[in-house]
Amino acid sequence: MDSPHFQVTRTSQGETVYSFSRPLDFQHAQDTWEGILKSLRSTPPRKLILDFQHISPIDSSGFALIRILKRYCERHGIPLEHRAIPAGAEYFVQFLQGSSAVPSEATESSLAKRLSSLGESVRAGVREWSDLIRFIGEFFISVGGALRHFRRFRWREVLYTTQLSGADAMPIVFLLSFLLGLVMAFQGAVQLRQFGANIFVADLLSLAMTRELGPVFTAVILAGRSGSAFAAEIGTMKVNEEVDALVVMGFEITQLLVLPRVVALALCGPLLTMLANGSSILGGIVVGVVSLDLTPASFIQEVYSILTLTDVMGGLAKSLVFSVLVALIGCFRGLQAEKGADSVGRQTTSAVVSGIFLIILADAVFTILYHIFDI
Amino acid sequence: MALVEEESRSAAVRVEDLTLGYGDRVVLEAVDLTIWRGEIVTILGGSGCGKSTLLKAMIGLLPPLKGSIALGGRIITGSGNEDNLALARKKIGVLFQSGALMGSLTLAENVALPIQELTTLSAELVDDLVRLKLEMVGLTGFDTLLPAELSGGMRKRAALARAMALDPEILFCDEPSAGLDPVTSAELDQLLLELKRALGITMVLVTHELPSIEAISDRCVMLDGKVRGIIAVGTPAELREGSTDPRVQAFFHRRSRPRT
Numbered sequence: 001m002d003s004p005h006f007q008v009t010r011t012s013q014g015e016t017v018y019s020f021s022r023p024l025d026f027q028h029a030q031d032t033w034e035g036i037l038k039s040l041r042s043t044p045p046r047k048l049i050l051d052f053q054h055i056s057p058i059d060s061s062g063f064a065l066i067r068i069l070k071r072y073c074e075r076h077g078i079p080l081e082h083r084a085i086p087a088g089a090e091y092f093v094q095f096l097q098g099s100s101a102v103p104s105e106a107t108e109s110s111l112a113k114r115l116s117s118l119g120e121s122v123r124a125g126v127r128e129w130s131d132l133i134r135f136i137g138e139f140f141i142s143v144g145g146a147l148r149h150f151r152r153f154r155w156r157e158v159l160y161t162t163q164l165s166g167a168d169a170m171p172i173v174f175l176l177s178f179l180l181g182l183v184m185a186f187q188g189a190v191q192l193r194q195f196g197a198n199i200f201v202a203d204l205l206s207l208a209m210t211r212e213l214g215p216v217f218t219a220v221i222l223a224g225r226s227g228s229a230f231a232a233e234i235g236t237m238k239v240n241e242e243v244d245a246l247v248v249m250g251f252e253i254t255q256l257l258v259l260p261r262v263v264a265l266a267l268c269g270p271l272l273t274m275l276a277n278g279s280s281i282l283g284g285i286v287v288g289v290v291s292l293d294l295t296p297a298s299f300i301q302e303v304y305s306i307l308t309l310t311d312v313m314g315g316l317a318k319s320l321v322f323s324v325l326v327a328l329i330g331c332f333r334g335l336q337a338e339k340g341a342d343s344v345g346r347q348t349t350s351a352v353v354s355g356i357f358l359i360i361l362a363d364a365v366f367t368i369l370y371h372i373f374d375i
Numbered sequence: 376m377a378l379v380e381e382e383s384r385s386a387a388v389r390v391e392d393l394t395l396g397y398g399d400r401v402v403l404e405a406v407d408l409t410i411w412r413g414e415i416v417t418i419l420g421g422s423g424c425g426k427s428t429l430l431k432a433m434i435g436l437l438p439p440l441k442g443s444i445a446l447g448g449r450i451i452t453g454s455g456n457e458d459n460l461a462l463a464r465k466k467i468g469v470l471f472q473s474g475a476l477m478g479s480l481t482l483a484e485n486v487a488l489p490i491q492e493l494t495t496l497s498a499e500l501v502d503d504l505v506r507l508k509l510e511m512v513g514l515t516g517f518d519t520l521l522p523a524e525l526s527g528g529m530r531k532r533a534a535l536a537r538a539m540a541l542d543p544e545i546l547f548c549d550e551p552s553a554g555l556d557p558v559t560s561a562e563l564d565q566l567l568l569e570l571k572r573a574l575g576i577t578m579v580l581v582t583h584e585l586p587s588i589e590a591i592s593d594r595c596v597m598l599d600g601k602v603r604g605i606i607a608v609g610t611p612a613e614l615r616e617g618s619t620d621p622r623v624q625a626f627f628h629r630r631s632r633p634r635t
Contacts, residue, residue, distance in 0.1 A: 237477075245475035248434050249489040250464045 005032040008039060016045035020055045024062025033065050040072070048073055050082040058085075063092040128336075135254075135332050139262070142254040157260035158267075165226040166268030170275060173221055177276035180217065181205060181283025189292050198292040202302035205284040206277075210307060210315045214276045215269075216363055219322035222269060223355035227330035230261055231351035234334025235344035243335070253335070262327040269323025270316045277315070314375050318366050325358045385448065387412045387545050387577040388433060393442035395428050401440065402428045404603040408596060412544075415571055415578040417588050419626070420598035426581045427472075429598070430549055433579065434469050435460045447544060465493055468538030470548040474530040476522040476537070482509065483518035486537045493541060508536040512566060528559035532566070539570065546570075548580045552587050564590045585629065589615075597623055 005028060009017045018036065022028045050066070052058065066082070073080040085093060146153045188204045234257055237243050247253060281303060288294035333351035337343045369375075388410040395403045402425040410416045418426045431437040433444055435451050444452045446463040476485045486505045490496060496504070509518055512532040522530055531551065538546060551567070552560035564587050570576055571591075582588060588595060589611045597607040597614065599622055607614055607623045615627040625631065 240478070241471040241473050241475035242477055244436055245469065245471055245477075247436060248464060248467070248469045250461060250493055 005035050010045075014046035015049055016043075016047065017049045017051055019051040019053065023055050023057040024052075024065060025057055025059045026061045029061040029065050033068070036065075036069065044076065045078060047079045048081070050080070051084060052082065052086055053084045055086070058092070060092070063095065067095070131336065132332060135335070136328070138254045139258060139328065142252060142259050145252065145255055146259055154256065154260045157256075158264045161226075161261050161264035162267055164229070165222065165265055166271060169221065169225055169268070169272060172225075173218060173272050173276050174279045176221065177209075177214065177217060178279040178283040180213065181209065181280025182287055183283075184208065184213075184280070185284035185287035186291070189287060193292065198288075198294060199298065199302050201288060201292060202281075202284060202294075202299045203306045206281055206303040206307050207311065209280045210277050210311050212315070212363075214273050214280065215315045215319035215322060216359060218269060218273045218276045218319060219326060219359045220356055222265060222272070222323055223326045223330075223352050223359065226265060226268075227326040227351045227355040228348050230327065230330030231334040231337075231348045232344060234331055235337030235347050238335065238337045239339060239341070239344060257335075258328070258331040261331055262324055265323040265327035266320055269319045269326075273316055273319040277312070310375055314370060318363065321362055321366070322359045325362060326355045329355050329358060385412055386410065386445070387447060388579065389445040389448075390429075390433070391443050391445075393429075393432065393444060394440045395425065395432050395437060396440050401603060403598070405442070406604050408605065408608075410577060410579060412577050413571075413575050414593040415567070415580065415591050416594045416596060417580045417582055417592040418596050418598065419581075419583055419588060421583070421600060421626070424598040424600040425603070426583075426598050427549055430547055430579065430581045434467060434547055435464065465541065466544045468541070468543035468546045470531070470534050470538045470546065470551055472549040472553055474522065474534035476530060476534055478522055481519050481521055482514065482525075482533050482536075485522070485533065486540050489537065489540045504540070508540055509533070511539070511570075512536045528555050528563070531555065531563060535563075535566070542574065543576065545577045545579065548578065548582075550582055551580060552582065552584045557586070560584065560587060561590070567591055585627070597626065 005022045006018045006020045009019065011017065018039075020032070022032065024032060050069075070080055072078075185201050185205050188201045189198065192198060192200050192204075234243070237257075243253060243257075246256060281300075285294075285296050285299045288299045289296060330351045333347040333354070337347045386409050388408070390406055390408040393403065393406045393408075394401060395406075406429070418429060420426050428437065432439055432452075433446070435444075439452055442452075443450050447466060449459040449463055450456050451460040451463050476482075477488065480488070483502075483505050486508050487501050490501050490504060494501075506515075506518065509515060512535050514529060514532055514536065517525070517529070517533075522533065525533065535551075538548075546567075548567070551563055555563065567578060567580075568591050571578060578591075580587075580592070592611055595607075595609060595611055595614055596605055598604065599606045607618055607620055609617070611627075614623050618624060618627075
């Protein structure tokens, strides 16, 4: 079988000679290789001779072709020779000798490989969990330290983070929960209007928001805005050796970097949740006035009569826990970053994902607890 | 004889039977090394030979797999020695490869950081101390700039000012001249030499810049990645002229390494 790239001659001794007729360069190497493979498979030769007499340029891709051909021949037990390697290509010839030393894949059986990769991932998981446990332990130690040296606690850092994570988040929290209130009230109104139970939109909205949606919604915003920021900030510090420098200067990393952020979010979370609760009720009022013939006063009166302090406080307690979790996981992920920008990116993503996961998980736990204790 | 030597000069850093590594990968094995007070020792070797790893262990950032490290006569490795490590850290300064200045703080705040943390000086004193340190490294008037607004050489000098903030007894430098042009790098070497002469600081430098090594080191310690340990110790001249080890010769005469 001939190909435009080379001619095949077979001698009586069963030798097969490929005389290349096109340059073995980046442009032609792929087609040539496919042609060779086809020819080798259709008529496996007993001995293979490569003749380079008629082509002049061979570049690195050509030599890569010769190397993989050599490996192919070794695997199939076909002796290989080459003739007339053109001048100017001697440089590459030295690399031909080493070509068989390329690590042969699949020395391990695929089962062993899978087992070892399973073991690797289990080990990585165990390491991560033990890191997390150590981190939480260090956090509590630093809380103790901060309580003992209350004066030396970094309030400035706390205020700074509070501004970034709390005050600056107010517009977005207000807008999103206002819209959420609007949508919920509208959806509720469509159903409740059928029974003439317009006023119960206020009950629905205020209970759902203060007990459940306000805290969760705010915490998700915090995870997206602040948890990710913490991870990226601390991760970048880690990459720039700043964390190492702080350790060497004798700083307690948890006390310097983690604690102020956790305290700041613990402040911001409940406050933002209150804002979210308020603005969603505002959204409900707008729907009530526009499409349910309610007055703002009657709406607020209804909210006031249905909501108990326990509802509100229960929601705020949840929000406190969510915020602490978001801050902790953000800082933890940041400290887990290793050298390199992609590591910071991965840890930031992971901070948001595991942050949201923890929020929902904690919410489930809270629901069970509140149910048991009848709150 | 050994005793006399012990008395006349005491060890700033003593590394004994030290094995270092990450996870399962051992980088250095059974290393013994003593660095005396007041000398400048450069740790050198090709890329990946473990010189930065050794430095990391000496400043207590990497717990060893085996062996011990003592700074100023106190063992800082192993459990139960955390107090020693905390104490030793007040007496060492570290110049990191990238400078590792806090990006969110100005130069003055960066230099003030360790002073505020580890001393009880009043703001007024700290302020002046910071200015003095910045003056020592030739950065007068730059105190309100952020690290990002400086050139590489200036950042290194600022980091040096921070490392020197508390008058450390031992200064560790990780590739001080990496990424600097020859002139700036020579100036930095000059600065280190001046500081050593004036204050008698012990310095441990990790580097592979030949001109730097020749200019400032009292003693060189050469590591090799294959041996996973020290292959030569001596003054730069001794190693350059006297060593018969082909690896040392290759390094000091900038030849490619002997093929094995």
